[in-house]
Amino acid sequence: MKIATWNVNSLKVRLPQVLEWLAANSDVTALCLQETKMDDPVFPLAEITEAGFHVAFAGQKTYNGVAIIARAPIEDVVINIPGFEDAQKRVITATVNGVRLVGAYIPNGQDLESDKYQYKLAWLNALISWLKTEMAAYPQLALLGDYNIAPEDRDVHDIKKWQGGVLVSEPERAAFEQLQALGLVDAFRLFEQSEKSFSWWDYRGFSFKKNAGLRIDHILLSQELAARCRACSIDIEPRKNERPSDHTPVIATLD
């Protein structure tokens, strides 16, 4: 099976591209979406189910919002991080084909002096402690989503430009390392990849054309899933669309 993640930056705008992508990638069993930016009552449930998919979602208007679209039944859905009070809809967890999928939209943080940065670090702490118990209950677990963290300098097109800022700061990278310390493995780095592989490019300044991007969308796999993982790739094709999302899908292939 293949599992995937994609920050679509408004599902209202991107739904046709999502359905088109799923049709073109018919071997993707489950796709986690971030930044749907839609309240639940206006979520395009009918369009997605009529296209033959199962779907679970937790939305809000304007900001955030997450969903899972799957070709197999979606079971045991959990919204947000249990035990962590959060007005923002950033996590949806469910089991598909026996795999526990945690779809996450980790906060951006804005800048190091912002309250949003403190929220990001507290949020990551809550995620890490909850995942400890979730992984014990579900050994086959994947954490997929927009992490808003570039884990290493090679994940940044121009580290000098980003140095000292949000997405690359030491506390954020330390949180990423704590996720790895739980036993989670960066699926992308299990395999040889071309240099300057990124998952996000700024809309401004022809960033995509110049490949001035960041790798901030990730699939982390538990040990049991890492053992089943045969490939992991970033699909830059949708970034070439008219009105693209600024993020592109990341896909992991499991036995």
Add this chain to the structure above:
DNA sequence: ATGGCACCAAATTGGTGA
């Protein structure tokens, strides 16, 4: 140093993202 682009809600601009 700043804005640049896109999206959204509300409004003819500002907040947020990364």
